[in-house]
Amino acid sequence: MQIKSLEELKAVREKVSAKVSPRRGSGEPRVLVGMGTCGISSGAREVMGEIVGRLSGAGEGSGKAVPVGCIGMCGLEPLIAVVMPGEEPVAYGNVDKEKAAQIVDSHVLGGKIIDEYTAGADIAWRFQWR
Amino acid sequence: MALRCNVLVCGGSACLMSGDAAKVARNFELILKAKGFGDEAQVVTTGCFGFCEQGPIVKIEPDNVFYIKVSPSDVKTIVEEHITKGRIVERLLYEEPGLRRKLGKTEDMPFYKKQVRIALRHCGLINPEDIGEYIALGGYEALGRVLTNMTPQQVSDEIGRSGLRGRGGGGFPTGLKWEITRQSPGEKKYIICNADEGDPGAFMDRSILEGDPQGVIEAMAIAGYAVGAQTGIIYIRAEYPLAIKRLDTAITQARAHGMLGKDIFGSGFDFDIVFHYGAGAFVCGEETALINSCEGKRGEPDYKPPYPAQTGYKGFPTCVNNVETLANIPEIILKGAEWFAGIGSPKSPGTKVFALAGKIRNVGLVEVPMGITLREIIYEIGGGIKGGKKFKAVQTGGPSGGLIGEDGLDTPIDYESLLGAGSMMGSGGMIVMDEDDNAVDITKFYLEFALAESCGRCTPCRIGTKRMHEIAEKILAGEGSMDDLELLEQMAEMIRDSSLCGLGQSAPNPVLSTLRGFRKEYEKLIGKAKA
Numbered sequence: 001m002q003i004k005s006l007e008e009l010k011a012v013r014e015k016v017s018a019k020v021s022p023r024r025g026s027g028e029p030r031v032l033v034g035m036g037t038c039g040i041s042s043g044a045r046e047v048m049g050e051i052v053g054r055l056s057g058a059g060e061g062s063g064k065a066v067p068v069g070c071i072g073m074c075g076l077e078p079l080i081a082v083v084m085p086g087e088e089p090v091a092y093g094n095v096d097k098e099k100a101a102q103i104v105d106s107h108v109l110g111g112k113i114i115d116e117y118t119a120g121a122d123i124a125w126r127f128q129w130r
Numbered sequence: 131m132a133l134r135c136n137v138l139v140c141g142g143s144a145c146l147m148s149g150d151a152a153k154v155a156r157n158f159e160l161i162l163k164a165k166g167f168g169d170e171a172q173v174v175t176t177g178c179f180g181f182c183e184q185g186p187i188v189k190i191e192p193d194n195v196f197y198i199k200v201s202p203s204d205v206k207t208i209v210e211e212h213i214t215k216g217r218i219v220e221r222l223l224y225e226e227p228g229l230r231r232k233l234g235k236t237e238d239m240p241f242y243k244k245q246v247r248i249a250l251r252h253c254g255l256i257n258p259e260d261i262g263e264y265i266a267l268g269g270y271e272a273l274g275r276v277l278t279n280m281t282p283q284q285v286s287d288e289i290g291r292s293g294l295r296g297r298g299g300g301g302f303p304t305g306l307k308w309e310i311t312r313q314s315p316g317e318k319k320y321i322i323c324n325a326d327e328g329d330p331g332a333f334m335d336r337s338i339l340e341g342d343p344q345g346v347i348e349a350m351a352i353a354g355y356a357v358g359a360q361t362g363i364i365y366i367r368a369e370y371p372l373a374i375k376r377l378d379t380a381i382t383q384a385r386a387h388g389m390l391g392k393d394i395f396g397s398g399f400d401f402d403i404v405f406h407y408g409a410g411a412f413v414c415g416e417e418t419a420l421i422n423s424c425e426g427k428r429g430e431p432d433y434k435p436p437y438p439a440q441t442g443y444k445g446f447p448t449c450v451n452n453v454e455t456l457a458n459i460p461e462i463i464l465k466g467a468e469w470f471a472g473i474g475s476p477k478s479p480g481t482k483v484f485a486l487a488g489k490i491r492n493v494g495l496v497e498v499p500m501g502i503t504l505r506e507i508i509y510e511i512g513g514g515i516k517g518g519k520k521f522k523a524v525q526t527g528g529p530s531g532g533l534i535g536e537d538g539l540d541t542p543i544d545y546e547s548l549l550g551a552g553s554m555m556g557s558g559g560m561i562v563m564d565e566d567d568n569a570v571d572i573t574k575f576y577l578e579f580a581l582a583e584s585c586g587r588c589t590p591c592r593i594g595t596k597r598m599h600e601i602a603e604k605i606l607a608g609e610g611s612m613d614d615l616e617l618l619e620q621m622a623e624m625i626r627d628s629s630l631c632g633l634g635q636s637a638p639n640p641v642l643s644t645l646r647g648f649r650k651e652y653e654k655l656i657g658k659a660k661a
Contacts, residue, residue, distance in 0.1 A: 002388035004396040006274040009265065012387075016262035019172065022136040022192045023255060030192075035216040049170075052132040064192040065134055067216030 018056055022064065027085050029063035029108045031055070034079040036070025044078040047100045051080070054104040063108045076119055082107050093119035135171040135213060137162075138189040140254060142178030142340055143333075143372055145185035150202050151175075154186055157205035162213070171213055174263075177341015179254035180495035181241055184224060189254070195234045197222040227491070227513065241492050244511055246473065246481050249297075249457035250497045253341030258376045261383040264344040270389055272463035273348050276355055277397040285356040286312055289459065291467035293479035298324060298415065298452030299527065299556040300632075301478070301545040307449055310439040311357040314447035319359040322443065322450045323350055324420060325366035325373070328412040329528030330579060331487040332559035335453035337495050338483070339366070339373035342457065343380035347403065349451075349459035351390065354401045357449050362403040365420050367410045374405070412529075412583035413633050415557075417442075417450040419585065430587045431631035452557070454483055474500030478544035482555070488525075488562040489516045498543065505539040508562060519564035523647070527556025529576045529583075530636030532643025533569060552643040554636070569648035570655060573640045574602040580637035591634030594625035598641060610656045619645055 003009050033039070033048045051065045073079060076093030082103065083089045090113055092103055099117055106112045137158050145151040158173045179187045184198035188208070195218055197208065204222060211217045223232040224239060236242045247253075256263040264270070276285050290305025311319060323346060327335040339346060350362040366374060381403055384390045392400045406424045413419045414429040421443050423429040442448025458480060462470045471479045478500040484507065486494055491513035498507060504524055508514065515521050523533040532553035534541065541551045548555050563572065581595040601618045604610050622638035622645070629635045645652065 001386075003270070004388060004393075006271070006278060006395070009270055009274050009395075012262075013265050013268075016266040018133060020136070020256065020263050020266045022134065023138070033216070035214065037215065040214070048134060049132060052134040052170075056132055066193050067135075067213070069215055069217035 017060060021056065021060060028061055029085060030083045031063060031065045031104070031108060032068045032081040032083065032089070033065060034070060034077060035067040036077075038070060038074040039077045039079065042077040043096060046097055047078045047080065047095050050097045050100045051104055054101060055108070058104075058109055063104075073119075079119065084108075084111070091119040092117045133170060133172055135167075135193075136191040137171055137173045137213075138176050138191060138254065139173060140177075140179050140185060140187040141175035141258075142182070142185075142253075142337055144178065144182035145187060146372070148182070148185040149199065151186035153202040154188065154200055154205055157202045158209070161206055161209045165209060165214065167209070167213060174257045175259075176256060177253040177258050178250075178337040178495055180245075180250065180337075180497075181224075181492065182495065183491070183493040187254075189236075194236065196224065196236050196239070198224050240510055240513065241494070241496070244502065244506060245497050246499045247497050248461050248470075248473075248481050249338060249454050249483050250341070250495070251461065252345060253337060253495075256342070258341055258343055259379050261344055261380065261387055261389075264342075265387075268464065269344055269460070270348055270387075272460035273351050273389065274395050276352050276463060277395040277399055282312055282356045282358060283309075285352065285463075288467050289356070289462060292462045292470040293467075293477075294455065294458055294462065294470065295478060295545065296452055297454035297458075297482065297557070299530070299554065299558075301555060304451065304455055307439055307451070308353065308356045310437070311359075311447045311449040314440045316447040318361075318446045319357055320443045320446055320448040321350055321353045321357060321359040321362045322417075322420065322424070322448060323362065323364045323366075323456055324415060324417065324450050324452045325364055325370070326408045326415040326420060327367070327370075327453070327557060328410070328415045328583075329530075329557055329559040331485060331561045332528060332557055333485045334483040334495065334558045336370050336373050338453050338457050339370070340376055343373075343377045344384065345460060346453055346456050347377075347380055347384050347390065349456035350403060351394065351401045352459055352463065353449060353451060353456065355399055357447070359449070360400050360402070362401065363406055363424060363443070364403060365406045365408055365414070365424060368407040369410050374407075377405075411585070412579070413585045413631070416631050416633060419631070420450065421448060428585070430585045431633075433630070454558070475542065475544045477546060482543060482558060484558045484560045486512050486560050486562070489519065489564040489567070490514070490562040491516050500544045501542045503540050503542055504534065507543070507560070508539070512562070515562065515564050517564075519566065522563045522565050522567055523569065523572075524563070525553070525561040525572070525576075525640070526559070527554035527636075527639070528559045529579045530554060530632065530639055531556045532639045533563075533572065533647060534643075535647045538647075552639075552646055554639070569644040569651045570602060570606055573644045574599065574606060576640040577602055577637070580633070584633065584637070588628075588630040588634060590625045590628040591630070591637060594621055594629075594634070595637050597621060598625070598638065602641075605652060605655050608655060608658050610652075612653075612656060615645075615652055615656065
């Protein structure tokens, strides 16, 4: 396609930006997803998919999903942690697709922690911080 | 499932040769697909990461984990452990010697900590064969802005104010070169990209072309608009096949997107690019010799003036810029001259790419702000001397430069300071020598290079380099006398002062700098001869 103006260039850029989006964004919120065997068997991949989909739908810079290893709390899997820039991590346990969607909308995009889903501060530090 | 992960595999020449980077990439594709991650993870073959000593390199994003020396058989582990379960594969991480700690993130690694990447901004980050990725990261925005909002004079003024100087080694102000070409009368004008990288041990330009060809193409179009040229010529040595292939792909894609060709961005500006292949003659990096070679004549230099900016290719005003110089242009347009001028040192703003080679631990490609000291580059970024040996000297500027010893290690990197230290900036080769190397032997090597590469047009260079080489050989063989030393010094000065072009004028530099800094080594060899 021939690009003939800065607006058209911008349109092309938006169309292709998903391809490179995992490669940028330090300073963005990060959602760590426990992807140990127990996490995966209780549905972490679906949770991951939901989070990635919602974050990319919210536009560039809204956040990144990062898989992390088992944190040794199998009963609470799938476990995720939200790390907002400059803030302490917050862990959520027994997350499913619906809860993941709510957590992304409320906490990552809106800055409001959903207290009833949190897994407690003692769990949060167990994540393999990156 | 949405894309969540990018697997970046280095596709620079060094990684392709040091191991089997191409097979690593292919294995990632196959195994990811087989494990059902085809939609979640994307494999991208990128340009050089710079950490060539530790190749093949694989980087996983957004996790920001950096794996080294990855073999095709490691791929299954990375997919099963890291991409499936989020567990980092410790054994493939870089371990800083003496630290006894594995480092997974690039920003923790001393090799990357002090680097500032402008010319290399996309190397190791994007797929050089996909214009989409270049556009996604802001590519062609600079060209669009220039063509729709700026006059040619504003463009050359902007580059002038940034203080950018020629990165091929000469250090001539780029904005001024553009302005002279723009003002020179001529019914046609040309812009030439000098990709005839010839210094032994230098691979900066090759890596830029392999890793970010679109950046150079965009810059050439911007330069074309600024000076009033509609044709760009890339003069590239034929022994850079991967760079040529990626440039060729990039040019085809740029044409398909309307970034080259007629009426770019609807502005009425036409610009296109052709190749000229060089046969790998060192002298053809000199701009008048390069132009002669483009015209199909022998690659020999001409007298200056007139300068190419006045009378160049086929007699028309021609602006010749080096690859790395051009690679800086789009960022300067996007971020502004003041931003660029604020980096580096006042007289030499910006950054410089260096190819670290020789007896240094982290052989590779680095981009550092001007003003950084040689000591910081060699000991902090480069990790010091291999095998715990003692540092002897560093050669900057290739065969045109000189050896800087221990006492010059705190020299800041900029055009003037390096000249003051008896060497020169050059195009960016940096060869490190340890206590086992002999200064006379090194000098002989560079003289051998100069004598082979002398085009023969002028006598001081043609005959002089041969005679200097003979004397160096004589001294090395233990047959030299103090008279030979005096003759060598006298000849070096004469050749420097009377040669036609930069090759001859700078060929005695290795001799002069070693006679100054390492005279004892000559005298020791002569002393042995007497005894």
